[in-house]
Amino acid sequence: MTAKSSGPSRRPRTAPIPDERTARRRFVTVSFLFWLPLGLTIAPLVLLFTERGMTLAAVAGFLAAHSLTAAALELPTGGLSDVIGRRTVLASAGLLNLAALTLLGIGTAAWVLTVGMVLMGAARALSSGPAESWYVDTVQANSGPDAALRTGLARASAASSAALAAGTLLGGALPWLLGLVPGLADGLRTSTSGLVLPLSVPVLLGAVVEIVFVLYVLVALPEPPRAPATLRGVLRGVPVTVADGLRLGTRDALIRRILLSAGAAGTALAAIELLTPGRAAELTGAAESGAVLFAGLASAGFVCSALGSHLAPLVARLAGSGERAVLAGLAAGATGLLLLGATVTSSGVVPVALAVVGYGLVYLGLGAAGPSENELLHRRVGASGRATALSVQSLSLQLVGAAAGLAVGALPAGPLPWLLGAAALLAGALLWTRRPAPADEPRESRPAVEAAALDPL
Structure with missing residues (x-):
């Protein structure tokens, strides 16, 4: 026919x-x-x-x-x-x-x-x-x-x-x-x-x-077609992927460095976000005007982060590798926090200017380090666990940052809380002084995960 x-x-x-x-x-x-x-x-x-x-x-x-x-x-x-x-x-x-x-x-x-x-x-x-x-x-x-x-x-x-x-x-x-x-x-x-x-x-x-x-x-955002997943299959497949994500840092030294660096960044951000509003109020003499100053600083920090991210490919080329770019970015952020800590008890135009430069350096450095860190992460993780790996990285930043926030709040006022954030970023930078040995090819567990997700039983 x-x-x-x-x-x-x-x-x-x-x-x-x-x-x-x-x-x-x-x-x-x-x-x-x-x-x-x-x-x-x-x-x-x-x-x-x-x-x-x-x-x-x-x-x-x-x-x-x-x-x-x-x-x-x-x-x-x-x-x-x-x-x-x-x-x-x-x-x-x-x-x-x-x-x-x-x-x-x-x-x-x-x-x-x-x-x-x-x-x-x-x-x-x-x-x-x-x-x-x-x-x-x-x-x-x-x-x-x-x-x-x-x-x-x-x-x-x-x-x-x-x-x-x-x-x-x-x-x-x-x-x-x-x-x-x-x-x-x-x-x-x-x-x-x-x-x-x-x-x-x-x-x-x-x-x-x-x-x-x-x-x-x-x-x-089109994706390749996927076979429909059953509820029971999803409930079985997600824990498999999560468990694999949690094991990332134990089996790969480079991923372990990335997760520890995320924790260091969380500590630095917790310190700067908790301490900057009070510092701004001290400079202006009132909470209301300090809030306005903090809003301006927060916006400027995001701009510096955007600039750092935009410059990340150039930083990696100048540094010679993604690992060294991460080292340079975290070191710049640590320098910024050191400037903030060193000027916290000083007044005058010069200390305030140095504090503003330090604030910008923190966000500039973290912005420059992030894309290189994530590129390194994606080269070590296969598609079957990519989003999970990013979630583990985010969780490391959040949990360590939350714990660091409690520590920063418990420390006496003065340089010490700022120096805690600087020390964390400096420790994160030192992790990248040596290049890790090459890892095996990314582990692809997609077939197993998909089999679990599609299993009607």
Whole structure:
């Protein structure tokens, strides 16, 4: 009869895998769109909570709910991305952030705000790794396992920092600008029965950006077709991938260095984020003006991080290798913290200028080290555990940073808390003074994981 009846069965049509340049551009765009809404919340969120009548203890509880949720789900969600796909998990993160920002923007009860922070923590865990894993998978599918990754990783990291910087400035300026328009702030409160305040506007604007993010992820991040996974198969496959991720640092010296360096960076960030607001208030003489100065410094720090990430490929070329680039970046960050510690008890134009330079050096150094660290990580980890490896790295930064934050808070005021962060970064830098021996080829457990995920029994 006709060729139609005897031909092979049709396969579902899938979008073509983009070339390397297109993949890099989409990865950069996704990174910017994901972090912009979170940047919009940095300046107004705590003030919004207090404007709703929440006590400082309640605000601390909201923040703890976010952090604990993100830490608890970090590894399972990384394994989920490795099992069911990058795009699905990343779009789910956007949807959770959309729900979280909506609740935070209009919520007035403590339990509603708690749910919003828990959802945001879950979204943070879901987002840790899928976009970067998609980019690496796509580039290696086009150009093989030795494809150059550092430039794309650097540009995406720079885009993330730029989004945070722009979001911080916009999120801080919008409520102030709304307050300049006579009657607008009161009109917002009245027309929404108190649900929307001027401080809510940046948060709700972030929710709008999340819609754009989800649509972009679904359209622009095609993946190779996957066979449908059953619930029982996923529940079996995720623990396999997570367990493999937890063993990463024990079987590879280079990955162990990367994880320890992430912990060192977490210590440095905990110190600078906890100590800088008080330092800013001391310089200005008042908490209110100190908050404005801190917002400006935070935005400048994100800009320095973006610049460092953008310069990461150049730093690696000048240093001669990715390992030496990490060493240089962490050493620069340690120098910045030493400057901050050395000037903490001094006043005057010169000490303040040195402190500002030190603050910028911390973010510049960490920004320059990150892309080289991640490129080294991707060369040691196969596609079946890539998102999990990034989650382990993120978890190391978060857990060590949380413990370091407690230590920094317990130390007496003065140079010592700053020097703790400097010592951690310096120790992280010293890990890279010797190049580790080459490792075996990345271990691919995808067939086993997929078999578990697809097993209907």
